Amino acid sequence: MTPHHGAHRQVIGMWLMAGVALMFASHDAISKTLIYSLPVIFVAWARYLVHSTLVTTVLLRNGGAKVFHTRRPWLHLLRAVVLLADSLSFLFGLTHVPIAESTALVFLAPAFVTILSPLMFGIKADRWQWLSVVLGFIGVLVIINPASDAFSLWMLFPLATALFFALYQMLTQLAGETDSPSVCSFYVGVFCTLILSAIVPFYWADPDWLQLGLLLVLGGLGLCAHFLMAKSYRYASSSVLAPLGYLQIIFAVAYGILLFGNYPGTASMFGIGLIFLSGLLVYARRQPVAPVSQV
Template identity: 40%
Template sequence: MAALDGTNKPFKGILLIVFATMLFASHDALSKYLTGFYPVLLVIWVRYVAHTLLMFGLFVPNTGLRVLRTRNLKLQVLRACSLLGTSLFFITSLQYIPLAEATSVNFLAPLMVTALSVPLLGERVSRGQWVAVLVGFCGVLIIVHPGGELFTPAILLPLCSATCFCAYQILTRKLSGLDSPTTSNFYAGIISSIIMSALVPFFWQTPTWYHALMMVALGGFGMTAHLLMTQAFRYAAPALLAPFGYCQIVFAGLLGFILFNHVPEPATLLGISVICLSGLAAAWLQKRVKVSG
């Protein structure tokens, strides 16, 4: 499959996707730090408001309000709510679960997309892909094994996050032929900002200027990472870039160790490896299905 604009520069695409995953992991690490001082809803509200204002500053001067034209407002609202649900569940989970473990469970989303792509997207899924999905869920069971440090109800939070992220990815696919990625990113920020603005007064806590700058940086990290991912797919095919998305788990593990002094136990490392390998296998098998089709 060719790059989106016909330009085949795989190395540049790989560099962009790896840098994007580093920013996503940094966003999550910073969120984990800030929610140790402030309510989750406040942190997420500043993140999306900053995201939206930065998008306006970057794109509206050149394109005007044309960037807000959408062919399916209902899907854009559902997509934004799915992304907001991902943020709420995932960042809340970081208060109870280490960064690498929560990130790895959240990476069940691509496997869930594989499972749901048949009824919702009408795509073909091979027997091997179904096996990869089942193996991925076995990886979660290894991480959450009885007697382990993560055998608590809190593990349901990243599982809910993965479910929301699955819905977000499916809706992104449905909108890809209707609206530009920039338009979709605008709506994700605007709608999330509106919803959180209605809720945040009930959880308000005035941050210090230093922490306020960190919250604004969250918006910058998130927006930049999404834009880098969009650019990466202009230079290389999704099937080539998919494996490098799992670099986010590696970066999450490194940041968890550096910032929070957390080292996963051996069973957890095994479970993370199983999830990563099953996700890579599903991506590779999906490429084979498309080629044979």
């Protein structure tokens, strides 16, 4: 591969990751719009139902029933429970917390990964990674400002989301040792749908045609974002692409202003900047992974 061709592939991967950030931000903006008029549980159930239906259809067309084989179903069930905790804590938080601040707090997940990795994988962090953790938590304190009169316990929900997302990432890494990404995606979607299906009758709603369309778009966006993310890593390494995920915060700020009239204050922007810097430090210290040469 020539240097020019390698650079071209990296640019493609970077554009794909930017698209992922936009899709996730759009997903969250639609979620916030829907939960103003529909129960959170119903919105989450519809999102995972669409996800499971699309993934199952794709897997059946590509490989038949054999692609559903897994040796670790209980691990996938645990992943689903953690992912549900992630999704629901974020959605409930969005009912009271602006989308920009919510998104920024979720991006504390790399700091939680740094804290938890020695316990789960025996990977010790260096001083720069611990500095990133400290910066991240300072950013959190600046955003939620627990000493102010404006502090709300709802701010803790996106913070819990970051913890659950970190756990989900590490459990997915364990699952990936034996199962393919498509199998992991299938089982987590199915288990989430089944769990929510047992609860959703108590929170049932009758969406109108516009809400129904948005629910379908919501499920499609989530699946497409994960597909494009996997595709992007075939063009460039994680050290190049991961920082671009933080574009989601910028898109979230834009959505918050345009759709909901939420203008982050100076303190919030400073806290968001610290969390952004925290994440960049985490990824800067990772060992680069070579991109896959085949498309």
